[in-house]
Amino acid sequence: MSDLSGIDLSAVVKAYDVRGVVPEQLNEDLALLFGAAFVETTGAEAIVTGHDMRSSSPGLAAAFARGAAAQGADVTEIGLCSTDELYYASGTLGLAGAMFTASHNPARYNGIKMCRPGAAPIGQDTGLREIRALVERWAAGEGLPEPRRPEGSVVRRDMLEEYAAHLLSLVDLSGIRPLRIVVDAGNGMSGLTAPAVLGKVPVEVVPLYFELDGTFPHHEANPLNPANIVDLQNAVRENAADLGLAFDGDADRCFVVDERGEAVTPSAVTALIAVRLLAEHPGSTVLHNLITSRTVPEVVREHGGTPVRTRVGHSFIKAEMNRTNAVFGGEHSAHYYFRDFYNADTGMLAALHVIAALGSQPEALSGLVRRYQRMPASGEINSTVRDTQSTLAAVREHFTARPGVATDDLDGLTVSAPTWWFNLRPSNTEPLLRLNVEATESSTLNRIRDEVLTLVRA
Template identity: 35%
Template structure:
């Protein structure tokens, strides 16, 4: 038995190319390590589920065999969206689950998102699993195997709580990801008229990639809104934990602006509540949250860091630029694109013109996420560490280093941070106007060019 490649053990999950770095044998060993760690944490059963990828059934079987060989029971909830797996872990009172998903990666990828005893495994906890496999430090036993259909309980839980003020007429694009099996059903039960785009689950993703963070993947929604009487468009990623939103006129409402609407809604009921957002988000969020009576909290990017911050601060809603939205108010504090879509419609159904409400949210001039590719794994972290020590930014008000370098100016900000999933530096710029944006980009260009030969993407 070979120890799986260290490259698949990422910051927030385990992920690799099926049949190459992620094999059935590797999945079984990872299952044994997870099961053994579960024993230490006094966990008796783990819920497992999978998205719509073709490799899902084989990997779930191998993973389950490994978990059971460590003496832990497995409850298999079948093909579900990632948030439904989290919901099952709460509903079935295991507080532990493994989701077999490649999220928005290409079709030949797959991986595992893991939660044990209520804690989302990340960073050192994921590396510890690899260490366990290397040392063959496994518990032994014979866990049981059961199946459970969670879909009805999940849909019922949302529809019993969320009520729309009027019928909404929406476009739903699932990009052939697993949300296609559940999102149209959910929104029809909430009383919507639903125009479906690519809602048949197909692990080859024949139409466009299921990643609403990229504008090219939202073009079909934009076109459907232009050609039909639908009033708003929702798009989901491959495993359903992220939401994309498009208005009637084809404007993409990026997740940091979605969070403004969610924050204002939650703060109406809970004045003074904390709202968490990640370092990639707009600088217009903090003043908006304060204006609406809340306390803004900036956090490192990454769903596991945000979940930890929610526990630590007691925040009632959180979001990050990539599209993960977390509700602690009326929900469980995990990221759920389908639930976020339902909460969005609840707010929008109270007005006659939802697009007008969304388009009126504060906005600024900004770049999309830009990626500076580095030669190899680790180079990105080294470069950021070096810049945190040495970089000088003239005219900056503040340099925030909780996650890379976020440099705040009187009229904008620039961000450079190391991605935790690929060897790139993630860059983002925002300003009050185009001139300020160019000036801030110029500052970063100068600093980066003095520290690396890599080709700058801006």
């Protein structure tokens, strides 16, 4: 084993996953230790692994499997897959799982997303802290403990068709009208999963960048950056398409553009899917993180559901999905969670719901979602600061002096008034504050946004 003493695990182990530059921060020797620590922490006798299309992913996944097997766990490797396919495997097989991906990060990065059986999340408070502590101890020279069981087996299994069939069983697409859909895979894993799923749907797919390529030669696989959906927007217009879909690198997020090539906000997608699922499951709970539009809880209440506001982050939302038995949850970052998908996030299932909603009625997508885009929003604005806590305190003091203003600390600082609200939230990994503002009028939005940014950047 190579020398791991120079690797700073505090920079690699994030709030919800492991992520770093390969090989400087994450290499195969370290992945082996993570595999062993994963088994030690979870007590798993069998696990499932998968990986994305990055050149480093197969080696890292294989090393993790060796570490897990050395501690006595049997390993099922499903190979190339999307993150939500790994969650499907974890759920349907009842196994703890590990996905090797750095999602939307640049090519030099890789990482590990881990879960317990049934796709239950592993974050800092649900096992990741313990896994890091073991890896640090072993990397410092203590060595792996004696395994409690004989060495486990490592077997391969392809689950793509099972995954596709499961998704298609959850949405009725039999009666939809003909649709032309542009899909931008961004050279990520939806280049594999989209043909398997959408190839069985009565729609015409115009593919963009379906070739699996972890160097991302066309654009970063991060559709929340407006620069990365320009090709999709142009292709929708050029092909007179009804809809455009863009997936991130590991295809657990889905971003939508309408027939004009205009972006549909994830909040509007959340509201649209909530309406569909509340019609199927009347009176259910729907989760939304605190940065989604106020329109989302309004729409949920209008359709007889119970909205529940949550912190940002998949481990928090999945835990809340389980606690509340919510039928669905949505985030501003285009993560969508489904009770029928082991409470996990899946961009492809969200896409199928949008296709079903659009294809089951004659209206264009822009008209269909207009009712769910009621307030102007700023989008996320990042500011680098020296001291996040003192900056938050200064912003709080500035705004709480005003009548009719309320604050809460569910995740960062949220300040609310009758015609506007904003959330200012520290990054988990960088000296950044992330600002989101929404208001009933654009002029109010601009005024509040500028006022907060002046305080933050002073």
